[in-house]
Amino acid sequence: MIARVIVTPKPVVNDPQGLTVKQGLASLGFREVTDVRVGKYIEVNLEGSSEHEARRRVEEMCRQLLANHVIEDFQFDIEPERKRR
Amino acid sequence: MKFGVVVFPGTWSDRDCGWVIDQVLGQELVYLWHKDSDLKGCDCVILPGGFAYGDYLRTGAIARFAPIMEKVGEFADRGGLVWGICNGFQVLCEAGLLPGALIRNASLEFRCEWTHLLVERTDLAFTGQCTERDVLRVPIAHGEGSYFADPATLSGMEQRGQVVFRYCDAGGRVVPGANPNGSLHNIAGIVNSRGNVLGMMPHPERCAEAELGGTDGLKLFRSVAENAFKVLVS
Numbered sequence: 001m002i003a004r005v006i007v008t009p010k011p012v013v014n015d016p017q018g019l020t021v022k023q024g025l026a027s028l029g030f031r032e033v034t035d036v037r038v039g040k041y042i043e044v045n046l047e048g049s050s051e052h053e054a055r056r057r058v059e060e061m062c063r064q065l066l067a068n069h070v071i072e073d074f075q076f077d078i079e080p081e082r083k084r085r
Numbered sequence: 086m087k088f089g090v091v092v093f094p095g096t097w098s099d100r101d102c103g104w105v106i107d108q109v110l111g112q113e114l115v116y117l118w119h120k121d122s123d124l125k126g127c128d129c130v131i132l133p134g135g136f137a138y139g140d141y142l143r144t145g146a147i148a149r150f151a152p153i154m155e156k157v158g159e160f161a162d163r164g165g166l167v168w169g170i171c172n173g174f175q176v177l178c179e180a181g182l183l184p185g186a187l188i189r190n191a192s193l194e195f196r197c198e199w200t201h202l203l204v205e206r207t208d209l210a211f212t213g214q215c216t217e218r219d220v221l222r223v224p225i226a227h228g229e230g231s232y233f234a235d236p237a238t239l240s241g242m243e244q245r246g247q248v249v250f251r252y253c254d255a256g257g258r259v260v261p262g263a264n265p266n267g268s269l270h271n272i273a274g275i276v277n278s279r280g281n282v283l284g285m286m287p288h289p290e291r292c293a294e295a296e297l298g299g300t301d302g303l304k305l306f307r308s309v310a311e312n313a314f315k316v317l318v319s
Contacts, residue, residue, distance in 0.1 A: 009188075013233055014267060016193050068143055068179065070186040071233055 001046055003058040005076040007067045008039035042066055045081065054078050086310045087113040089127030091157070091173075093137035093148050094119065098170065098290060102133045105293040105306050112310050119151040129166040129210075129309050130157055132173025134226070134288060144187060144229050145175035154180055166210055166309060167282045171227055174274070174284030183277055183284045184242060185234030191267025195228040199298075200265055200287055202273050203253040206246060209276060210312040211283045214304045220257040221250075221301040223287040225265055225273075230286040232268035232275075239269060250274035250285055 009015045017038040025033045044061065048054040058076055067074040088106045092099045099116065107114040115125045119137075124130060137148035148154065154176075161167045161182050169177040177183045190196060204219040206212055215221070234242065242248060250273040254263045264271045266286070274285030289302030 012235065013188060014191060014231070016189055016191050016267070020193060065142070065146065068146070068186055070178075070184075070235070071188055 001048055001051065001054050002079050002081050003044040003046060003054065003061075003076050004079070005042040005044060005058065005062060005066055005074060006039060007042065007062075007072050007074045008037050010071055010073055013071045039072075051078050086129070087115065087125075087127040088309075089115050089117045089124055089130045091117045091130060091132050091153055092119065093135070093151060095137050095139050096133055096135035096172070098134035098172075098288065101288075101290040102131050102170070105290050105303070109293055109303065110306055110310055117153055119148070119153050122152045122156060124153075124156050124160055124165075129168060130160060132157070132167070132169040132176050133290070134171030134173065137172055137176060140172070140175075140229075143179065144172065145177075145179035148172075148176045149180040158182060161277075161282050164279065164281050166312075168211060168309070169282075169284040170290065171225075171230070171286055171288060174286055175229070177282060177284045182282050183275060184238050184247075185232055185275070187229050187286070188231045188233050189229050190227070190231050190265070195226075196230075196265045197224070197226040198265065199224050200273070201253050201255050201257070201263065202250040202287060203257050203259055204250060206249045206276070206280075209249065209280050209283070210309055211276075211305055212249065212308055213312055214308040218257060219304075220253060220255070221289075221304065222255075222292065222299050223289055223302055224291050225287045226291075227266070227286055230268065231266045232270075232272040232286075234269065242275065243270070245278055247275050247278060248272055249276050249283060250287070 018036040022036040292299035292302040
């Protein structure tokens with residue numbers, strides 16, 4: 001199975017990277033952009049019998065290491081592993 | 086007084102701290118490798134600056150799992166003195182030994198420059214040699230030193246007097262222009278509620294000899310050394 005984890009700065013946390021990217025987009029003419037937040041994307045390949053169990057384990061991984069609960073939120077999807085290309 | 090300086094892969098200020106401890110102050114020094122599992126009887130553990138484990142994932146996120154950190158946590162729980170400087174502060178926050186977190190500087194720049202710090206606590210083992218509302222001139226060198234804690238945590242810390250150092254101007258005024266990184270409340274250094282674990286972004290070990298442009302940092306090292314003497318005689 002593969003877990004696709006997205007970690008983002010909490011809304012209350014100042015995100016200077018997001019602000020700078022927003023300004024960059026505005027200078028390119030994308031004036032419709034109202035906000036940008038820059039986070040992290042993490043892929044975790046894991047073995048497991050059920051999606052339910054994998055979900056529980058990935059939640060723990062996020063809490064213990066992948067995200068810092070003081071400054072970051074996380075979300076993830078679990079997919080059956082794709083065949084190797 | 087025996088100081089232990091922790092060395093992780095990627096630590097870079099360990100020898101600077103060690104120099105101040107044994108060459109400038111003549112105190113006992115031992116380096117503690119990250120894989121060590123005992124603190125070799127030291128009275129104060131320093132987590133120095135650098136990029137422990139390359140700061141992979143987040144600053145300090147991987148270092149907190151090092152074998153030595155379990156012992157540092159137990160030592161802190163027993164009331165032992167733990168002092169995190171720069172990256173060491175980030176490690177202490179990730180390890181949960183101090184509240185809050187350190188995020189990217191508001192300017193997005195790595196800032197390497199002199200700052201002024203207003204000392205708000207002089208009753209601590211780390212600041213006993215400072216005078217009331219002392220202003221110290223100490224350099225910073227970091228890209229991720231912007232202190233953040235949620236509003237409830239921050240107000241609790243302020244009420245308990247956990248903010249030890251605040252960025253200020255040369256006259257001791259805590260003003261936005263003196264804040265080099267966007268830290269909330271101009272926070273440069275904090276202690277835990279018990280007062281035995283200190284974290285600070287500025288580098289006192291880099292201003293402990295006149296040749297380096299200042300000696301204000303020596304006050305903090307001397308405070309710890311003198312404090313131990315007081316403990317021994319009391």
